[in-house]
Amino acid sequence: MINAKINGMPVQVAEGTTILEAARKVEVKIPALCYNDDLEPWAACGICVVKLEGSPKLVRACTTPIAEGMSVITNDPDLVQTRKTVIELILSTHPDDCLACPRNQECELQRLAAEFGVREQPFPKMLRGLPVDSSSVSLILNPDKCVRCGRCVKVCQDMQNVWAIEFLGRGANTRIAPAADVQLNDGPCIRCGQCSAHCPVGAIYENDQTREVWDQLMQSGPEAKTCVVQIAPAVRVALGEAFGLKPGANVTKKIYTALRRLGFDVIFDTNFAADLTIMEEGTEFVKRFTNMATGKEGPLPLITSCCPAWVDYLEKYYGDMIPNFSTAKSPQQMMGAMIKTYYAQKAGLDPAKVFSVSIMPCTAKKYENGRDKTMWSSGQKDVDVTLTTRELARMIKQAGIDLVNLPESEPDSPMGPNTGAGVIFGATGGVMEAALRTAYTLITGQELKDVNFTGVRGLSGIKEASVHIGGTEVRVAVAHQMGNIAQVLEMVKKAKAEGKETPWHFIEVMACRGGCIGGGGQPYGCTDEVRTARIRGIYDADEGSTYRCSHQNPYIQQVYKEFLGEPCGHKSHELLHTHYESKPLYLK
Amino acid sequence: MPVAQVGFSKELIDFISEWKQKPGSLIMMLHRIQEEFGYIPREAAERLALETGMPLAKIYGVITFYHFFKTSKPGKNRIAICLGTACYLRGAQDLVDESRAILNLKGEEPTDDGLFSIDEVRCLGCCGLAPVLMVGNEVYGKVTKDQLPEIIAKYRQQ
Numbered sequence: 125m126i127n128a129k130i131n132g133m134p135v136q137v138a139e140g141t142t143i144l145e146a147a148r149k150v151e152v153k154i155p156a157l158c159y160n161d162d163l164e165p166w167a168a169c170g171i172c173v174v175k176l177e178g179s180p181k182l183v184r185a186c187t188t189p190i191a192e193g194m195s196v197i198t199n200d201p202d203l204v205q206t207r208k209t210v211i212e213l214i215l216s217t218h219p220d221d222c223l224a225c226p227r228n229q230e231c232e233l234q235r236l237a238a239e240f241g242v243r244e245q246p247f248p249k250m251l252r253g254l255p256v257d258s259s260s261v262s263l264i265l266n267p268d269k270c271v272r273c274g275r276c277v278k279v280c281q282d283m284q285n286v287w288a289i290e291f292l293g294r295g296a297n298t299r300i301a302p303a304a305d306v307q308l309n310d311g312p313c314i315r316c317g318q319c320s321a322h323c324p325v326g327a328i329y330e331n332d333q334t335r336e337v338w339d340q341l342m343q344s345g346p347e348a349k350t351c352v353v354q355i356a357p358a359v360r361v362a363l364g365e366a367f368g369l370k371p372g373a374n375v376t377k378k379i380y381t382a383l384r385r386l387g388f389d390v391i392f393d394t395n396f397a398a399d400l401t402i403m404e405e406g407t408e409f410v411k412r413f414t415n416m417a418t419g420k421e422g423p424l425p426l427i428t429s430c431c432p433a434w435v436d437y438l439e440k441y442y443g444d445m446i447p448n449f450s451t452a453k454s455p456q457q458m459m460g461a462m463i464k465t466y467y468a469q470k471a472g473l474d475p476a477k478v479f480s481v482s483i484m485p486c487t488a489k490k491y492e493n494g495r496d497k498t499m500w501s502s503g504q505k506d507v508d509v510t511l512t513t514r515e516l517a518r519m520i521k522q523a524g525i526d527l528v529n530l531p532e533s534e535p536d537s538p539m540g541p542n543t544g545a546g547v548i549f550g551a552t553g554g555v556m557e558a559a560l561r562t563a564y565t566l567i568t569g570q571e572l573k574d575v576n577f578t579g580v581r582g583l584s585g586i587k588e589a590s591v592h593i594g595g596t597e598v599r600v601a602v603a604h605q606m607g608n609i610a611q612v613l614e615m616v617k618k619a620k621a622e623g624k625e626t627p628w629h630f631i632e633v634m635a636c637r638g639g640c641i642g643g644g645g646q647p648y649g650c651t652d653e654v655r656t657a658r659i660r661g662i663y664d665a666d667e668g669s670t671y672r673c674s675h676q677n678p679y680i681q682q683v684y685k686e687f688l689g690e691p692c693g694h695k696s697h698e699l700l701h702t703h704y705e706s707k708p709l710y711l712k
Numbered sequence: 713m714p715v716a717q718v719g720f721s722k723e724l725i726d727f728i729s730e731w732k733q734k735p736g737s738l739i740m741m742l743h744r745i746q747e748e749f750g751y752i753p754r755e756a757a758e759r760l761a762l763e764t765g766m767p768l769a770k771i772y773g774v775i776t777f778y779h780f781f782k783t784s785k786p787g788k789n790r791i792a793i794c795l796g797t798a799c800y801l802r803g804a805q806d807l808v809d810e811s812r813a814i815l816n817l818k819g820e821e822p823t824d825d826g827l828f829s830i831d832e833v834r835c836l837g838c839c840g841l842a843p844v845l846m847v848g849n850e851v852y853g854k855v856t857k858d859q860l861p862e863i864i865a866k867y868r869q870q
Contacts, residue, residue, distance in 0.1 A: 287767035292776040303772040304754050304783070312769075710758070710768070 128194040135190075143185035143196055144172055154198050155207060155236060157214070157324055158273035159186045161651040162283065162637070168274050170210050171236065174198045182206065208240045214271050216247035217296075218325070225269070225326040230648055232324035233271060254299060259309035261494070262331055262487040263320055265289075267299050270327040276300060276319035283637065285607035286437070288313035300327070303710075310712040312440060316433035316606065316635045317487030317512075317644020330487050330645055334515050334522075340479045340508075341387040349479040352390040352467070353383050354459045354539075357398060357550030358485040358640035359513045361661030365647040365654075366517035367527045372657035374665055377532030379483075379516075382525050384533065390467075392539040394482065395546030397459035398558070399674035400683070401430060402545055404700050405452040405555075406562040406674070407691035409630055413598065414567070416629075423447050425601075425616060425631045428555050430454040432492035433635035433644075435704065437606060442613055443706025451701040455549060456482050456489055457499060460506030461699040462539060466687045468502075470538075475504045482510045485550070485643030488635070498702040512645025538679045544575075544666030545674040551662045552604035552639035553580035553587060556632040560591055560600070561673040568594040575672045581663070583638060583652060586612060588628070601628040605637040718755035724748050732764045738774055742781055751782035779834075787822035787829035789867045791847050796835035798842040803857075807843055808832060810857045814864060827868060 125136050130147050137146045142165065144154050158168040165186035173182040177195035185198070197203070215237065222228050257265040272291070277300060280286050288311050292301050302311035319328045341351055355376075364373040380391050405428065411421040429435055429450045438449060453461070460482065464475040482489065493499055493507040500506065511519070520527055534540065545561055548554030557577045564572050579589035580600065585608035591598045603612045615627050636642045638655035641662060671677055688695050720728070727744050731737040741764075745756050752775055761768040775781040793799075793808050808830065812818065815828050822829040836844050841853025847867055855863075 281767075281769070287769040290769035290773040292772060294777045303768040304757070312767075 126190055126192050128190045128192065128196065130196045131198055132195075137190060140189055143174055143183070143188050143190050143194075143198075146190045147185065147196070147198055152198050154185045155239065156186055157232060157236065157271065158275060160275050160278075160322055161653075162322065163275060163278045164282070166274065166278070168272070169214070171207050173203065173206055173210075175200070175203060204240065208242065211236050211240055211242055212246055215242065215245055217250050217252070218271060219251060219268055226329045226332065227323075227326035231326060234325075250296070252297075252299075257301075257307050258331070259307035260313065260315060260331070260491075261309075262315035262490045263308060263313070263317060263328055264331055265300070265308055265328050266326065267301065269325050270300050271325055272298055272300070273324060275322040275324065276328055279318045279322045283605055283607050284314075284316060284318055284635070285610060286312055286314055286316070289319065306710060306712050310710060312709045314433040314436040314440070314606070314635060315488040315491045315644075318636060319644075320487060321644045321646065321648065321650060330512050330514060331490060332515055332518075333490070333509050333511060334519050336509050337481055337511060337519070349477050350390065350471075350473055351388045351479045351481065352392060352463050353388040353481045353483065354392045354394045354397065354456070354463075355379055355383070355483040356394040356456065356485055356489075356640065357547045357554075357662065358643060358646070358658070359483050359516070360547075360665070361550070361641060361658045362485065362646045363513050363517060364527070365649070366514070367520075369528060370657065371654040372659075372661035374661045375527065376665070377534070378527055378530040380535050381530045381533045382520050382527055383483075385525050385530075386519060386523055388481070390471075391535045392459060392463065392467075393535045393542050393546075394455045394459055394484075395542030395549070396539045396677070396679065397455035397462065398546035398549040398555075399543055399677045399680050400458050400462070400700065401452055401455045401549075401555075402558050402562050402674035403680060403684070403691045404458075404696055405429075405450050406559045406566060408450055408452060409559060410563050410566045411692065413563075413596075413629055425626050425628045426450055427630075428559075428632045429702075429704075430549065430555055431488070431634045431636075431640075432486070432495070433488035433606070434609070434633045435495075436488065436491070436707075437609070437635065439704055439707040440709050441610075445613065445617075446704045446706065448616075449704055451703060453498070453700050453702050454489075454492065455546075456484060456492065456510070457506055457702070458700050459539065460493065460499070461501045462683070464502030464504050464506055465699060466683065467539060469687075475502050478504070480506065480508050482507050483513065483516045484510050485513050485640045485646045486510075486636075487512060487644045489645075496702070501699045513643075513647060514645055517647065538682060541677065541679050542669075543674055543677045544669035544672035546677075547665045547669070548662055550640045551581070551659045552634050552637075553577075553582070553602045553632065554639060554662070555634075556580045556600055556602050556630065558674060559630065559632075560593075560598070562675045563598070564591075564593050565673065565675055567596075572673070580632070581659070583655060583659075598630065599628045600630045600632070602632045604634040604639050606635045609633055718753060718759055720745075720756070720759065721748060728760065728763055738764075738766065738771065739778070742771075742775065746781060749785075751785050753785075754783070782820065784821055785826075786820075786831070788827050789847050790829055790831060791845060791864075792831045792833045792836070793845045794834070794836045794843065795832045796839065796842075798839035799835075799844055802842045804843040804845075806857055807845060807855060807860065811860050811864070814860060828864070 133150045154172050156172040167184045167187045172185040174185045175197040254267040360376040364375045409426045415421040427448045463480050468475045489510040545558035561575050580602045587602040603609050641658035642655045
C-alpha cells in the first residue's frame, strides 16, 4: 500500500493507483474530459492537471500513479485558472450552438464551462467547417463538435475491436473519421453506438427519429394509423436515470402509462417477444444438440443472434461461421412481425394501417429494422421506427409527463404479459440463462427446481458454465463487449481445425459491455457501477415474476396454439427467422 | 470496391512477408509501397491490411499523420516548396500561393492533365539558398515569384 496526501488529507491506496483515482477516496473530484471509467487513461485533454508539493511542474492526475510520500494539491487559484484556460482553448474550436445541440444539458464540456465560470471566449474561434456524416441510419458524426478527446476511438478500437474510426491527420487538422475518409455507413461500423454513449459532447450521437414518431402519433383522418409500441427489457431499468432516479430503478409500469399518455394505442412488451425468441432459439438449440452426432440440424456451437451489432460484426468478420448462427430473429423483429400479422388479424386491423415503434437501448436496432427483406415478413416493414432510451426520455419530457410520479399500469394483451426469462434478455448471460431454463424442459420434459444459472451472470468479459441436462453435459459460453468475442470464436475455430470436439455447445454474444443494459442508446454516464445496478434491477424483476421460464407464459402457449403452430415450424420460419450473408468491411 | 486488386512487385511482397510479423514495421512497409507507386493507393493500403491483419483504420491513421505519405497520385512533375524556417522567412509561402494560382491548384491534388502537383515540404537541406524549391530532383534556389512561370513552362514543354 502507498501512503500519500491529497490536499493535506492522508490517503492509503494500492500501488499503481492514479492520483485521480486516489483523490476519489477522499471525496475530491478532479475534473477531466478525456478520462472515462471504461477506458485506460491517455492524457489527451489536460484538464486534470494537479500540482505536487515542492515541484513547479503540473502533472496529469489521470495517468500519474500516486507515489509514497507524495503530497498532491488538486485545487488552488492557479490550477483553476490553468484548467479554465484549457477549457477556453477547447471552446475556441467548438461551435457555440449549445441550444440546438443534441447534448444540450447533458454535455460534459458544457458542464465544465459552467463549473469553471467561463464567461467570455478570449481566443479567436477556429471552426473547421467539416461536413456532418449522416450516412448511417443509427449514428450521426459531426466532426466540427469533436473535442478530440479520443474516447470514441478508444471505445471502437480497444473495447469493441471494430476499428470503424481513427484519428486522421495531425495537429489542428486531426479529425475522427473512418479509414480513407469513407462515410460511417460504408466502413466496418457495427452501429453499436458505444462511441455515442462515451462521447462527452455532441460529436457522435444517435439518429434522432422522434419527429417521425410524433408525426404519426398526431396524425388524424385517413393518414392515421394504429400506433403500437414495444419496449425492450433493458430500457426499464435505465430510463429512470434521465428523470433523476437511481440506475437500476425499475419503471416498467410507469413506462406503460407514459407511452399511453404519449398517444400510443397499444402497448406491448419486448419481453414477450424474448419469450418467443427462447421458444424458437431454444428449440433450435435442442434440435442441434440432440442431433449432434449426425449434425443434420446444423452445427454446434449454436451462437445467439439477438444483438444486431453482433450480427453485423459476424457478417463482416466471421462470414465463415454463419452456419453456427441462430436463424431466430431478435425479439424486436419477432414482435414487429407478430404485431403486423397475429395482432393485426386478431384486432381486425389492416397491417398497412399499423405503425409499429420499438423502444430500444440500442442504436444498431435502427439498422436492424431494415437489415434485409426478412424484416418485411408481414408484407409491411415489421418495425417502422426504432427509438433509443434517450429518445424516449426526450419525448416524455417534451410531453410534460412527470414520469417519476406517474401511476402504474399494465401492458396490453396478448403480447404484453411476460416472464422473468424475457426480462433477463437485457443483461449479459440472460439469453443463455433463459434458453437453458426452457431447453431443460424441452429435453427432459420436467420443470427445473432451481431456475437460477448464476454462472453466466456478471460482468466478466467471457463466462463459461457447464450444465447437466438429462444426464448430458451442456457446455456454454457467454461473451459481451465486442472486443472479447474474437477469443471465443478463435477457440471454436481452432478446435474445429484440429478435429476436436467443440469447446462449447451454445454461445451467447452481446456487443455492449454488460449486455443491452449497457447499450449505446441508454442514458449517458454508464460505468460498471451503473451496469451492476441496472443488472440488479433486471434480476430483481426476474425474481419477482410469476413465471420464470418462457414456455410457462400462458400467452406464449396461446400464440402457438392460435397462430404459429409449433416452434421452428413452417409459420415460425416465415415470420420469426432470418438469414445472414458474408459482407465486406468496406463498401466504398 | 477496392479490395486487394493491386499488383505488388515480388520485392515488395517479399519485403512485407519478411517484416509483417515484426512489431513497429508498418512505417517501413508504407515507405516501400510509396517507393513503388509514388504514393499509397487505397488498394495498396487495403492489400497491406489484408496481408498484415492490421485494421485499415490503423494504417490510415499512420498515413495521414505523416506528411511524407501521400494518398493521391502526385503529378508527373512534383514541385516541392520548402516551408522550413529560413525559406518561410524569405517568402516561401508566397511561392506556394503563386504557383498554386498559376496551376489553378488548391491542395496536393495534381493538375487535371496530371503534369504537376505541389507539395509543401520541410527543410531540403540548403537553407543558404532560401527560398528553395525542387522540381523532381532539380533544386532551384533564391527563387522569386516572377521566376515561377518560367520554371513551370520548362517542365510543361518536356
